[in-house]
Amino acid sequence: MAKKVFAVGALFNSPDAIIAAAKKTNAEGFKKWDVNTPYPVHGMDSAMGMKPSMLGFVTMICGLSGTALALLLMWWTMSVEYPMVIGGKPFFSLPAFIPVTFEVTVILATVSTVVAMFAFFFGLPRNSHPLHDTDYMKKVSRDHFGIIIEAEDPKFDENSVLQFLKGLNPVSTEIIYESEKETYPIFEPRFILFLIGTAVVVSIGTYFTLNKLMYTVPFDWMDNQEKIIPQSVNTFFADSRGMQLPVEGTVARGFIPYPFKGETEPAELLENPYLPAKENLILGQKKFLTYCSPCHGNFGDGDSRLRGQFPNPPTIHSNRARDFSDGKIYHIITNGQNVMPSYDAQVTREERWAIINYIRALQRAKNAKVTDLAEIKSETEQNAGN
Amino acid sequence: MPETEIKYQKKDLPASLSKIGYILLAVGVLLGVISFLVDSSRASFNYVVMYAFLISIGVGSLFLIALEYVVNADWSVPIRRVVEFFAATIPFLAILVIPLILNMHDLFHWTHEESVAQDKILQGKAPYLNVTFFIIRVFALIGFWWLFYYLLTKNSRKQDENKDQGLTRKNIKISAVFIPVFAITISVSAIDLLMSVEPHWFSTIIGVYFFSGTVIAALAAVTLATVLLKEHGYLHSKITNDHLYSLGGLLFAFVNFWGYIAFSQYMLIWYADLPEETFWFLQKWEGSWAIFSIGLIVIHFLVPYILLLSQPAKMDPKKLKFIAVWLLFAHLFDLFWLVMPEFPAMSGGYVFSWIDLVFPIGAVGFLILIFNMKAKKENLVPIGDPKLKRGLDFHL
Numbered sequence: 131m132a133k134k135v136f137a138v139g140a141l142f143n144s145p146d147a148i149i150a151a152a153k154k155t156n157a158e159g160f161k162k163w164d165v166n167t168p169y170p171v172h173g174m175d176s177a178m179g180m181k182p183s184m185l186g187f188v189t190m191i192c193g194l195s196g197t198a199l200a201l202l203l204m205w206w207t208m209s210v211e212y213p214m215v216i217g218g219k220p221f222f223s224l225p226a227f228i229p230v231t232f233e234v235t236v237i238l239a240t241v242s243t244v245v246a247m248f249a250f251f252f253g254l255p256r257n258s259h260p261l262h263d264t265d266y267m268k269k270v271s272r273d274h275f276g277i278i279i280e281a282e283d284p285k286f287d288e289n290s291v292l293q294f295l296k297g298l299n300p301v302s303t304e305i306i307y308e309s310e311k312e313t314y315p316i317f318e319p320r321f322i323l324f325l326i327g328t329a330v331v332v333s334i335g336t337y338f339t340l341n342k343l344m345y346t347v348p349f350d351w352m353d354n355q356e357k358i359i360p361q362s363v364n365t366f367f368a369d370s371r372g373m374q375l376p377v378e379g380t381v382a383r384g385f386i387p388y389p390f391k392g393e394t395e396p397a398e399l400l401e402n403p404y405l406p407a408k409e410n411l412i413l414g415q416k417k418f419l420t421y422c423s424p425c426h427g428n429f430g431d432g433d434s435r436l437r438g439q440f441p442n443p444p445t446i447h448s449n450r451a452r453d454f455s456d457g458k459i460y461h462i463i464t465n466g467q468n469v470m471p472s473y474d475a476q477v478t479r480e481e482r483w484a485i486i487n488y489i490r491a492l493q494r495a496k497n498a499k500v501t502d503l504a505e506i507k508s509e510t511e512q513n514a515g516n
Numbered sequence: 517m518p519e520t521e522i523k524y525q526k527k528d529l530p531a532s533l534s535k536i537g538y539i540l541l542a543v544g545v546l547l548g549v550i551s552f553l554v555d556s557s558r559a560s561f562n563y564v565v566m567y568a569f570l571i572s573i574g575v576g577s578l579f580l581i582a583l584e585y586v587v588n589a590d591w592s593v594p595i596r597r598v599v600e601f602f603a604a605t606i607p608f609l610a611i612l613v614i615p616l617i618l619n620m621h622d623l624f625h626w627t628h629e630e631s632v633a634q635d636k637i638l639q640g641k642a643p644y645l646n647v648t649f650f651i652i653r654v655f656a657l658i659g660f661w662w663l664f665y666y667l668l669t670k671n672s673r674k675q676d677e678n679k680d681q682g683l684t685r686k687n688i689k690i691s692a693v694f695i696p697v698f699a700i701t702i703s704v705s706a707i708d709l710l711m712s713v714e715p716h717w718f719s720t721i722i723g724v725y726f727f728s729g730t731v732i733a734a735l736a737a738v739t740l741a742t743v744l745l746k747e748h749g750y751l752h753s754k755i756t757n758d759h760l761y762s763l764g765g766l767l768f769a770f771v772n773f774w775g776y777i778a779f780s781q782y783m784l785i786w787y788a789d790l791p792e793e794t795f796w797f798l799q800k801w802e803g804s805w806a807i808f809s810i811g812l813i814v815i816h817f818l819v820p821y822i823l824l825l826s827q828p829a830k831m832d833p834k835k836l837k838f839i840a841v842w843l844l845f846a847h848l849f850d851l852f853w854l855v856m857p858e859f860p861a862m863s864g865g866y867v868f869s870w871i872d873l874v875f876p877i878g879a880v881g882f883l884i885l886i887f888n889m890k891a892k893k894e895n896l897v898p899i900g901d902p903k904l905k906r907g908l909d910f911h912l
Contacts, residue, residue, distance in 0.1 A: 172910065172911040172912060173911030173912065175912065176911070176912075182827065186826075186827075217787065217789065218789070219787075225779075225782065225783045225786050225787070226783075226787065228779060228783070229783075
């Protein structure tokens with residue numbers, strides 16, 4: 131069976147010779163041809179008459195997508211969906227986002243460049259190439275400079291191309307044939323063993339890095355910092371506390387102490403300074419659902435979500451609870467009652483009053499009567515009349 | 517066949533160039549003297565901007581020469597003389613610093629003894645920021661630069677005649693010593709001339725910030741001169757657009773580097789939010805200074821970044837000429853932005869005065885004259901350099 135010709139190749143000795151040969155081949159009007167050199171030869175692009183690569187556009191488009199994606203993600207997560215105050219900065223603070231934007235831009239640009247290079251420009255995935263395992267390939271990867279003209283070229287004719295290449299004064303010429311049957315070098319046992327070996331080495335390396343190395347000095351310096359953390363012993367102060375109490379006789383900024391702290395039956399109660407306006411009720415609802423509802427239930431029925439891990443509180447719709455004054459409820463939230471702890475630290479003063487207004491609204495709604503309708507109707511009419 | 521002999525015929529630069537240089541310098545000096553008489557405080561603030569700009573061109577060029585030697589670059593050899601001519605600014609820095617020292621009292625708040633006496637912070641900095649040590653430091657800096665300028669260019673000139681390859685090896689060693697010396701001296705000069713204008717403020721990155729601008733200014737000056745000389749046939753005919761591409765690529769790299777450093781400085785101060793650091797940036801956001809601050813990002817980063825992004829732009833002589841002039845202006849603008857908001861009378865916003873325009877005119881005239889003077893004496897191509905042939909054969 132006659133072998134199918136893949137290409138005709140010629141080998142040269144010096145970069146100057148290969149540049150001259152490439153220029154002549156280009157001038158001859160060949161289309162499907164290539165140059166193989168052991169290292170990049172300066173000036174080859176123009177000698178081969180190659181157009182600027184389109185790879186730059188792939189890089190640019192993917193890089194810009196990275197910029198847009200990173201900014202969108204941070205805008206959505208940090209300032210719309212789950213806004214968090216960090217360092218007192220605005221929710222959308224561009225300076226803090228720029229490093230991440232930069233990183234995402236660079237990583238998308240580079241990874242897409244490599245993938246695009248493999249997929250579109252190198253013609254991967256492919257099993258093998260006819261040039262592999264030829265004498266030509268061995269020489270051009272060592273100390274020769276080669277040029278091949280492929281059989282797919284419209285002007286290809288084995289003899290005339292051979293004559294043309296010989297006219298360029300090469301060291302030698304070679305006819306390269308297509309391989310007779312498809313080979314699958316990636317399924318060779320040696321290659322598969324190599325892959326398995328690499329995977330094992332990388333896994334062991336990763337395991338020891340993450341489980342052992344990171345806990346040995348000096349690699350644990352990020353984890354084990356020389357600083358006082360809460361609950362740890364402090365040798366600087368005489369009382370050895372990591373967390374210091376405020377200096378005696380001082381209060382933190384914005385903090386107003388509650389005068390009846392610790393008393394079960396205070397002699398005097400505070401008045402609710404807030405009207406149940408819409409914003410106040412919305413705030414109260416939000417805080418009630420966050421801090422109160424886990425035990426008291428979403429509507430205050432005492433249907434705890436804690437599945438018996440903690441005793442259920444009584445309903446807030448009982449007559450006793452409805453008769454509590456605002457100040458009494460405020461006292462319970464601030465001071466705690468029975469098994470309920472103090473919510474002093476979690477809920478601010480304004481939020482406590484807002485919760486009370488919301489509780490009042492819940493109590494009113496639960497105990498609504500038919501006669502209420504007539505009352506509301508007359509009230510509305512009165513308002514309309516005014 | 518490639519030619520073995522380098523053919524180069526020395527030509528003098530046109531006489532009109534020195535005429536332009538003299539006129540610009542005369543105008544600059546005359547108006548400069550008047551401006552010192554009219555408003556010596558504002559004039560000295562402008563003077564330090566111009567002085568830092570000349571350091572950028574001169575010392576930045578010297579750094580480019582040293583860089584060529586230590587990395588053993590070929591492509592820049594044919595245009596090394598252009599860089600050397602710009603580095604010839606260095607000896608004159610010793611004379612130009614005298615008006616600065618005479619007007620220190622107008623410029624540096626820390627020279628006022630009565631304010632230092634009431635200011636704990638300035639008292640703490642007094643061991644460094646005092647007049648005697650400042651003058652010693654300034655002359656030590658110029659001395660170092662002058663020494664390395666003298667050594668490097670002397671060997672380069674000698675090589676034109678005796679074609680001794682050993683001189684290149686010698687220069688590589690000198691350059692390797694110069695690079696760390698440069699790193700320290702350029703940082704010290706940034707701290708002394710630019711940062712100490714506001715002595716309460718501190719930024720540990722200011723040295724790198726000034727360095728990034730310095731290299732941009734030097735590269736832009738070299739690019740501009742190379743393109744102009746090449747267009748008029750004063751350089752070797754084998755210098756191609758591929759050489760320009762290398763200059764354009766370096767410019768692009770340093771525009772990015774400047775953006776990176778400038779943003780690093782800003783972000784760290786913004787994030788930590790310490791009043792003793794942020795006031796400096798807040799000062800630059802006062803009134804019309806805000807326009808300058810935004811303008812700096814646009815002029816110094818966004819516009820040159822977009823202009824230099826594509827490969828053809830880095831090779832096109834016409835575009836490169838424009839970008840080089842633009843970046844020289846950008847660096848001057850950067851220095852102006854660093855120093856001028858600290859001028860006491862302009863703390864609320866920028867107020868225009870003709871004094872701001874005077875010193876750059878003189879500086880341009882001065883640079884043209886220095887360049888012309890050196891070009892008369894020396895070859896525009898280092899014909900004795902052993903790497904010249906490889907440099908001329910450089911292709912992408």
